[in-house]
Amino acid sequence: MWKFTVRRILIMIPQIILLSVLVFIMAKMMPGDALSGMVDPNVDPERLDEIRENLGWNDPWHIQYADWVGGVFQGDLGQSFRFKMPVTEIIGQRIVNTFWLSVATLVFTYLISIPLGITSGRYNDSLLDQAITSYTYIGFATPLFIFALVMLWVFGFMLGWFPTSGSVAPGLEPGTFEYVMSKIYHLILPAFSMALITTVNTVQYLRSEIIDTKQKDFILTARAKGASESRVYNRHILRNSLLPIAAFFGFEITGLIGGTVFVENIFGYPGMGQLFLESITLRDYSVVTSVVLLFGIASILGALLSDIILSLVDPRIRIK
Amino acid sequence: MAFLNVEDLKVHFPIKGGIFGRTVDHVKAVDGVSLSLEKGTTYGLVGESGSGKTTTGRAIIGLNKITSGKVMFEGKDITNNISRGRSEFRKDVQMIFQDPYSSLNPKKRVIDIVAEPLRNYEKLSKKEEKIRVQELLELVGLSPESILKYPHEFSGGQRQRIGIARAIALKPKLIIADEPVSALDVSVQAQVLNFMQDIQKELDLTYLFIGHDLGVIKHMCDNIGIMYKGRYVEEGTADDIFSNPQHIYTKRLVAAIPDIDPRKRQEQHEFRQEVKAEYEQSYNDYFDDEGLAYPLQPVSDTHRVALPEKG
Amino acid sequence: MSEKLLEIKNLKTSFRIKDDYYAAVDNLSLSVNKNEVLAVVGESGCGKSALAFSVMGLHTRAKIEGNILFKDHDIANISSNDLNNLRGNEMGMIFQDPLTSLNPLMEIGDQIGETLILHNKDLSAEKRKEKIIGLLDKVGIPRPERVYKQFPHELSGGMRQRVMIAMAIANEPELLIADEPTTALDVTIQSQILELINELKEDMNAGIVLITHDLGVVAEMADRVAVMYAGQIVEIADVHTLFESPKHPYTRSLLNSVPNADKAQDKLHVIQGIVPALQNLPREGCRFKARIPWVDDSEHEENPELHEVTPGHFVRCTCYKHFDFPESKEEQHGIS
Numbered sequence: 001m002w003k004f005t006v007r008r009i010l011i012m013i014p015q016i017i018l019l020s021v022l023v024f025i026m027a028k029m030m031p032g033d034a035l036s037g038m039v040d041p042n043v044d045p046e047r048l049d050e051i052r053e054n055l056g057w058n059d060p061w062h063i064q065y066a067d068w069v070g071g072v073f074q075g076d077l078g079q080s081f082r083f084k085m086p087v088t089e090i091i092g093q094r095i096v097n098t099f100w101l102s103v104a105t106l107v108f109t110y111l112i113s114i115p116l117g118i119t120s121g122r123y124n125d126s127l128l129d130q131a132i133t134s135y136t137y138i139g140f141a142t143p144l145f146i147f148a149l150v151m152l153w154v155f156g157f158m159l160g161w162f163p164t165s166g167s168v169a170p171g172l173e174p175g176t177f178e179y180v181m182s183k184i185y186h187l188i189l190p191a192f193s194m195a196l197i198t199t200v201n202t203v204q205y206l207r208s209e210i211i212d213t214k215q216k217d218f219i220l221t222a223r224a225k226g227a228s229e230s231r232v233y234n235r236h237i238l239r240n241s242l243l244p245i246a247a248f249f250g251f252e253i254t255g256l257i258g259g260t261v262f263v264e265n266i267f268g269y270p271g272m273g274q275l276f277l278e279s280i281t282l283r284d285y286s287v288v289t290s291v292v293l294l295f296g297i298a299s300i301l302g303a304l305l306s307d308i309i310l311s312l313v314d315p316r317i318r319i320k
Numbered sequence: 321m322a323f324l325n326v327e328d329l330k331v332h333f334p335i336k337g338g339i340f341g342r343t344v345d346h347v348k349a350v351d352g353v354s355l356s357l358e359k360g361t362t363y364g365l366v367g368e369s370g371s372g373k374t375t376t377g378r379a380i381i382g383l384n385k386i387t388s389g390k391v392m393f394e395g396k397d398i399t400n401n402i403s404r405g406r407s408e409f410r411k412d413v414q415m416i417f418q419d420p421y422s423s424l425n426p427k428k429r430v431i432d433i434v435a436e437p438l439r440n441y442e443k444l445s446k447k448e449e450k451i452r453v454q455e456l457l458e459l460v461g462l463s464p465e466s467i468l469k470y471p472h473e474f475s476g477g478q479r480q481r482i483g484i485a486r487a488i489a490l491k492p493k494l495i496i497a498d499e500p501v502s503a504l505d506v507s508v509q510a511q512v513l514n515f516m517q518d519i520q521k522e523l524d525l526t527y528l529f530i531g532h533d534l535g536v537i538k539h540m541c542d543n544i545g546i547m548y549k550g551r552y553v554e555e556g557t558a559d560d561i562f563s564n565p566q567h568i569y570t571k572r573l574v575a576a577i578p579d580i581d582p583r584k585r586q587e588q589h590e591f592r593q594e595v596k597a598e599y600e601q602s603y604n605d606y607f608d609d610e611g612l613a614y615p616l617q618p619v620s621d622t623h624r625v626a627l628p629e630k631g
Numbered sequence: 632m633s634e635k636l637l638e639i640k641n642l643k644t645s646f647r648i649k650d651d652y653y654a655a656v657d658n659l660s661l662s663v664n665k666n667e668v669l670a671v672v673g674e675s676g677c678g679k680s681a682l683a684f685s686v687m688g689l690h691t692r693a694k695i696e697g698n699i700l701f702k703d704h705d706i707a708n709i710s711s712n713d714l715n716n717l718r719g720n721e722m723g724m725i726f727q728d729p730l731t732s733l734n735p736l737m738e739i740g741d742q743i744g745e746t747l748i749l750h751n752k753d754l755s756a757e758k759r760k761e762k763i764i765g766l767l768d769k770v771g772i773p774r775p776e777r778v779y780k781q782f783p784h785e786l787s788g789g790m791r792q793r794v795m796i797a798m799a800i801a802n803e804p805e806l807l808i809a810d811e812p813t814t815a816l817d818v819t820i821q822s823q824i825l826e827l828i829n830e831l832k833e834d835m836n837a838g839i840v841l842i843t844h845d846l847g848v849v850a851e852m853a854d855r856v857a858v859m860y861a862g863q864i865v866e867i868a869d870v871h872t873l874f875e876s877p878k879h880p881y882t883r884s885l886l887n888s889v890p891n892a893d894k895a896q897d898k899l900h901v902i903q904g905i906v907p908a909l910q911n912l913p914r915e916g917c918r919f920k921a922r923i924p925w926v927d928d929s930e931h932e933e934n935p936e937l938h939e940v941t942p943g944h945f946v947r948c949t950c951y952k953h954f955d956f957p958e959s960k961e962e963q964h965g966i967s
Contacts (some may be wrong), residue, residue, distance in 0.1 A: 082773035217731035224687055224726075224796065225746045229711065235745070239738055313735060315782045327827060367789070368817035475905045505906075506672035510888035517898075532818060535847075539890035539899070568956035574821035578847025580891055582870045585851060592822060 008307050012300055019296040020072075023270065024065050027289040072293070074124045078286030082279070087290045090275065095294070097167045101264070102256045108195030109252065113202035114245075118201065121210025122233060123239070128161060139200030145194075145262040152266055162189040165268030183320035190267040194259045201255070209241035216240075242315040243313050250306030252298040322356035324380070324494060325528055329389035331372070331379045349375040351413045351550035351612070352389075357494070357543075362520070362527040364541030364558075365536065365564040366573070370552040377530050379497045381415050393494070394456065407452060411441050414487035420479035424471040429466040430457070430482055437489045456485040461515065477508035488519065496528045503538060509616075534577050538562055543622075546570050551613040553606075556623035566625040568599050568606045569613070635700075636838040637663040637686065639808055642697040642707070644678070644685045652694055653909045655681040657862035659697075661764040662808070663838040670841045670853035670870070674885075676906045678862040679842045683810050687724050687740035688714045688841070690737070701806065720750040723799030727749055727811040730789035732781035743767070760934070766797040771827060789820035793827065800831060807835070810842045826850055836856065848888055850874055855943075858882045861918040864937065868944035878946040880926070881919050882955040900956065917948040925957050926950055 008016035048267035059067075071078065092184055105209050120132040156164040163169070172179040213219065214237055222232045268274070279287040329351075350372045360394065367373040378384040380391055391399045400407045410421045414437075415565040417423035424433055435451045438444060454464035460481040462474075471479055480500060487495055497516070501509040511534065515542045531537050537544060538558055540596060545555040546569065554567040575595040579588050605628070608614060613626035641822040644660045645652035656678045665671045671679045686692050686699055688706070699707040706717065714737035718724075724730040734742060743763045747754055754762070760779070773824035783791055792812065796912065809828065813821035830841060841852055848858055850870065857867040858881065867881060868877040871940065877883045886899035904922045907913070917931040 074780055217726060217728060218734040220689055221724075221726060221732045221795070221798070222734070222745070223689055224724040226715040226717070228715055228750050231749075240734065242732065243736065261938055316784050343788045368819065407662045416653050477905070483843065506846070506885060507674060507888045507902040508905075510890075511901045513890065514899055514901055533890075535890040572819055576819045578822070578825075578845065580874070580889065581846050581885075582850045582853075588851065589826075592826070 004311050005308055008304060011240075012304060015300050019300065020069060020293060021065070022059075023289050023293045023296065024068060026292070027285050028061060028064075055062055056265055058278075077290040080279075080284055080287050082282050082284045082287075087286050091272065091290060091294065094272050094275050095272060097269065098260055098264070098273065100183065101187055101191055101260060101269065102253070104184075104191035105194045105198070105259070106194050106252060109199040109202060112195060112314055113199040113206060114242075115167055116199075117170065117203045117206025117245075118210065118238065120213070121207040122208070122237075124211050126198055129207075133207075136200040136203050139197050142197060143201060144197045144259055144264060148190070148193045148263050148266045151189060155189055156267075162186075167270050186269070190263045190269055194256075194263045198252070202245065202248065202252070204247055206241060209244055210237055213237045213241045243310075246313055247306050248312035249309060250302040250304065253302035253305070257298060258294045323359040323394060324355075324357040324375075324528070325390075326353060326355050326380060326390040327392070328388040329376065329379060329391065330387040331375050331384050332387040343345065346366045349384075350379060352615075353545075353547070353615075354554055355545055355552075356449070357526055358429050358599070359493075360520070360524050361542040362529050362540050364537040364544040365528060365530045365547065366532065366537050367547035368532060370549070371374045371547040373530050373532075373547050374498055376547070377415070377498050377528060380528070381413055381496055382410070383415075386510060405619070411437075411490045412493045414490065414492040414493060414495050414631045416480075416483050416487050416497040416500045418493050419503050420476050420483055421503065423483055424479055427470055428470070429467065430469055430471070433471070433482060434467075434489055435484060441490055442558055444458055450488070453485075454541075456489055457482075459488070459519070460485045476504050479512050480504065480508075484512075484515070484519070488523065488525075491523065492525070494619050495530065496530070498530045498531065500529075502533065503530070503532075509536070516540070534562075534574065546573065551626065552624075553613045553626045554624070555616060556620075560620070560623040564623070566619060567613075567627075568595075568602055571595050634665055635662050636665045636667075637840075638698075638700040639682075639686070639876070640658075640694070640698040640700065642682070642685060642699060643682050644690065645696075646681075646682045647692065647694075648910055651867070651910075653912070655862055655909055655913075656685060657914075659864055661857055661864060661867065663840055664807070665838050666830065666832075666836060668839045668841055668852055670843060670849040670856045671859060672843055672849050672885075673859035674844055674906060676909070677859040679859050680810055681862075682859075683724070683840065683842050686806075687718060687722060687808060689724075703855050715725070715749075716863065719746045719799075722804045722806045722808065723804035725792070725795050725799050725807070725809040725812045728815045729788060729795045730783060730797060730815075731961040733791060733836060735783055737782070737921045738779070738784065739767075739781050739786070742800055743794070743798050745797050748800050750816075762801075766801055767794070768890075770794070770796075770800075770831075771823075788816055789823060792816060792820075792824050796824075796827065796831070798811075800835065802836055803835065806838050806840070808840045808842070811841075811844070812841075814845070821848075828852070828927065828942075846886065855925065858885070859940050861912050863918060863947060864945075865919065865946060865947045866945065867965070872941065872944050877945070878951045879919075879948075880923050880951060883923075883954070890932075917950055918951070919948070923950070923954065926954060 027253050077091065079085070080087050080090055083090055116132050116135075119138045120129045138272050152164060155161050163186050167183060168179060169182040169186075172182055183188050219232060219236055225236065226303075257273075260271060262273070262277055264271045264273035265271070275287060276291045277309070278284075279291065329350055330348070331350040332348050335345045336343060353372070353376055357449050365373045365376060369483075375384055379386050387398055389399070390397060393413070394407055417518065431450065433452050434456055435449050438449060450467065450601070451468055462478060462481055462485070466474075471482065490615060499587065500516070501512050504512060508564065511600060516541070518525070520527065529537065529540050529541070535579060541558055543557055544561045546553050546561065546567070548569050553590040554561065554570045561570060562574060564575050572595050575592050579585070606613070606626070608628075614628045615626065616624040617627045617629070618624050635952060639662065640660050642656050643655055644656040645654045659678075659682065661669070672683060673679045675705070681693070683688070685693070685695055695707050697707060698705050701717065701722070733739075740760065740763050743766060744759055747759050762780060764775045765780055767778055772790060773795050778786065778790070779793075783794070786794065812828070813824050815963065816824060820940065828839070829852070830900045841848070843849060853870045855869050856873045857864045858873070858879065859865065860881045866873065866877065866882045874886070875884065884900055884902045886958065888902065890899060902922055905913050910919065916933060917935045918925075920928075920931055931950045932952045937945040937947050938949070939945050
């Protein structure tokens, strides 16, 4: 088991290197740089070249790459041209918000998907199942950004139940109870909107797992032992079906990243996703590359987490 | 020169392990098998699951990589040119698979399934191809009109016939039949076995018949090889094996066949107890320290048994 | 006369295909006595497994008509609660494929333990473990303490089937149904498992229904044999009678189509045609008629019944009286 984990972690290293190279190349391929358009047009182009030279922007790409990677290891992600402060510091503020938004979304996702998936799988082809399946189809078909806008408009503006932007009410002292409650209050609508859409994958997955497990031979064995229907469900079908769902958990993280980009922008929630889009429009490249790198690493870690969970819960892998 | 000659065939599969997934050991699926087939005969390769019988068959036809050893077909060494694909050999040797339900692509029509080897080796016009396929179907006892049907429209026995039609499309000389009737009901099994014997005479085919059902093997085969853990334990004519088994493993295998006569029940029971006792008692005389069989020693012209060297 | 443990009367088990119900077991009656092994033999699609599942109440979407009397109580269509009190307790079942029939994520000990928990709530955890290990030992599993903690994929096929048997006999059932218990196993393992069932039979005092397609297994194990074709019993007799003087054309054809290791046969007998699909089963007249076309129509009964030819030996339809195998293949085909 530990061998599997160590090996799995080692596999991550080339993945992360590859990711960093891709991110770096992408950044370099973007048209223009932070100086063009941001500085006074009257500045002498030769002076600009000098600045570029000093910043190392004319070095061969591999030297630039090495500089950049070296910086990343020391926690230096570069300087944001827009905020005029270190990228690490900007991300530091935002990442906490995105983290809590993701946690809340995950909680909602499972609160919705597990009961729905179970009902749908257990009573498949019933009316209830058809209703749930219809919901999942709608969820698949609805773009998140449109759905989030509708939610914001209905619950934020029309009904006024939830705040329409920000991550906390202004003027509250961090650490106080009110501050925490306000944080949670601001989280609910974006997290719930995102969960309603992203959960449909898990609902469908759980449903098909249950239907699949129901037809397994060992279910017959359980019935032949005299186990009641509810015991057959809880002891055999559910346990065996939830296992792949648990393993799916890591991949949910990858899904969340895409979601936060839209949702944070729509709800004006100051997280990584919002920072990402803003930085793209303002060509704040050092921020964009850093965010992409972090998103990438989060995805890789998510996959790692999935594999480790699976190896923990499935004896067929665990024993090896 | 034998028609097919396999010398000291070894197929080892690597076991990956450790942190870096290096090869830490090998599974010796086939570990030094030698056999030879005469033209027009049927050779039975028998063993229980994990004995390496299927791997041997697959290695001969080139579906498994040969670790070492030699495969000679009609006097030519074809050990290494197997993987090159469209050699003459691939045309002359065909395979019939065990499960008629999964070995035929369900999305293809019968004509496409049967014509597939033809398309690989012969350039035929659409019309010629259709005629050939119809002839083949007729040969295996299916109506020529069924060329446009899909596999699910046929019964198990009929599907196995489609598989056979595909195998004989290129007029092969050798057919490797990997448990061709194991998935079929007895009456259907009889149909397929009879049919295999008929076309053997008609087309002068040679069979390498892989199986575990000793009743079927005895019915079909002239010569039989018994495998255990990748090695031969005994080889001989059907008569040698069934009437005069020498190796304790063969004895146990033969004793385990259920007898179709209920009156012999008690007799069988006692016989099995005897064989079982003998097996346990003399296990060390017949297997080496690793529990593997010794090299074969001849006991008669046709009969060879895995015994430790004398002395 | 031994007492009747199980008596099936006019059982009809039907499955829904599109909008209609089709009977896979059609008006079948038979009985199983205590201390008796009844083999039900037939080819795939004959309804033998549907019969076993009906007795165990394992069909979830079938219509079951008729009576299944277990110790004089009708258990066809009883409440699931009452059924669950019987299953695993007074009736045990062994399935064909021991790998898929065991829960891959549960330890062997827990899987056997479940049977005990369900029917014997007073047993303490300690006593239970003791009993499970005793059971594993009884079915011939070496080092039962170790196997107790193992998962199914760590055991060989034969060991898994032994676990299944341990599970089925845990509560000393009076009726044991074995549905092709050795089909998925190698021949030496098969003989060990059959031997084990024979040994257990001695001290279990139970009736055993053995469902199989293998006539060799039947000859070795059964006291009585019921041959099924197309949802009906076509012949039923004690094992010696059935193998020595089989009557029904289907039984005789079946016996002739088995390649026998003991005697050299030139050609195996082939039954013409195929077993029709459930929807296309002939429901009137002799169901085997289409497969023996050289037998004249007048020799079949209009509504074939089981006829007692000698005490305890029943044959369906009158066609057996004049049935003989055709001399040649041509003749077999000529009339059709």
